[in-house]
Amino acid sequence: MLKIGLIGLGHLGKIHLRCILLAAQTYELVGIYDADTDLTRRLADEHGTRAFSSAADLIAAVDVVDVVTPTTTHFQVVKQALLGHCHVFVEKPLTQTLEEAKELIELSRRAGKLVQVGHVERFNPALLALKDVQVRPYFIEAHRLAMFNPRGTDVSVVLDLMIHDLDIILKLADDEVSEVRASGVAVLSETPDIVNARIEFRNGAVANLTASRVSLKNMRKVRLFQRDAYISLDLLEKESQVVRLFEADATDVPAQGQQFPLDTPRGPRIIHVDEPASGPANAIQLELESLAESINGGRPAAVSIEDGYRALALAERISKAVRENQERLPSPLAT
Structure with a gap:
């Protein structure tokens, strides 16, 4: 032990x-x-x-x-x-x-x-439920909204909240980032409290992320759009949903889930909706136990120090883009 x-x-x-x-x-x-x-x-x-x-x-x-x-x-x-x-x-x-x-x-x-970084959302039941789903997103949309809490304001909302989603999209997109655009504003602290970022990957995939710590409600949602599916993750409620489109006479429609007929310009189709079972889980306990499994099994950490570095590097690119965008804005005192 x-x-x-x-x-x-x-x-x-x-x-x-x-x-x-x-x-x-x-x-x-x-x-x-x-x-x-x-x-x-x-x-x-x-x-x-x-x-x-x-x-x-x-x-x-x-x-x-x-x-x-x-x-x-x-x-x-x-x-x-x-x-x-x-x-x-x-x-x-x-x-x-x-x-x-x-x-x-x-x-x-x-x-x-080994050094494992606490990107706890990797162990969120909603994300773990996708283990048998082939994920190849072309477009990713993420919203992480939180009500204001002074704890964590020693860093910008990018490092405080958005970095969770940066780690997720880097894992799911599995490619190099080619371009970053971002804007943000400081509302209640000395660093940006609301940031929106558009991230383009070398393979053409795009991610649009919004993080706010001055919201009136909490939200942690990620939506994935790919050629054969729409995948919705509610990380707050720990629920996931996978929606696929099949030909009307398809024989490979999964038995589990719900089916709905749909008329399209290309003819009749079947919409298949599945909600993969996630089950309750203590994500922090899981990530700590996974480190022990990696140590004992001689395997890399589930969220390696290199993963932590990549998320931090992307966060820095976003923060730099926010600063550059703010510098281009006209002064409020300008006439």
Whole structure:
């Protein structure tokens, strides 16, 4: 059984703590650490684990470090863990800058240790339900809207929210990005709170993404359009729907799902609607357990450090496009 330690006990860190305890057959929780020593002691007493007085002491006692600290600290904490010969799970985004991410990639390779990045939506039941569906999107539309929460405003909405969808579309499109256009505006914080981005891939696929943290409602939807199907993912409700069009006399229409006749200019067709079973799942627990499976099986991490780098690189391109677009806008004081 792998020995794990948790660094960072904020809102998300407390959730990770509970998930590690739920994964008791996979991990032995050795202890926890946070810069707030009173909080560390209180949670250690509450959950029957050890309160470490420093990150270094915790790293020296474990095989795996779960890093759930502010993004600004990811680089130093992950670097310290890798130098301490530990595997690492680190929440998204991987780091604050690409230079930091590159250094961690090289360090992880030299250390021979896995780093898995917490792009938790990869483990969303709605997305997992598509495991048997051939996904080749030509157009992707994603909306991630959230009501304002001061937590997370140390970075723009691109790194705070949109990066979840960037990781998803990079995985689904499975190609190089050729062009990025974006616009955004800061409403309640010092960095953009609403951003829209258009991403074009080398194979011609296009993704249109909107992220907002000043919405009146929460929404996390991804829609995929491809030649043979329309796929809808509701990541908030953890539901997926696959709609396909078949010839009226087709013999390969799946038995499961619903069928509806449709008259088209090309003749009668059949619309087939399937809602793949997703089932309940604790996505954070799943991603932590998947890291253990990768370590024990000698396999790459499900969401590798390179995946984290690619999502961060695309986020930086979008942020740069937002800045350049803002610079082209006329000053509100101009006459």
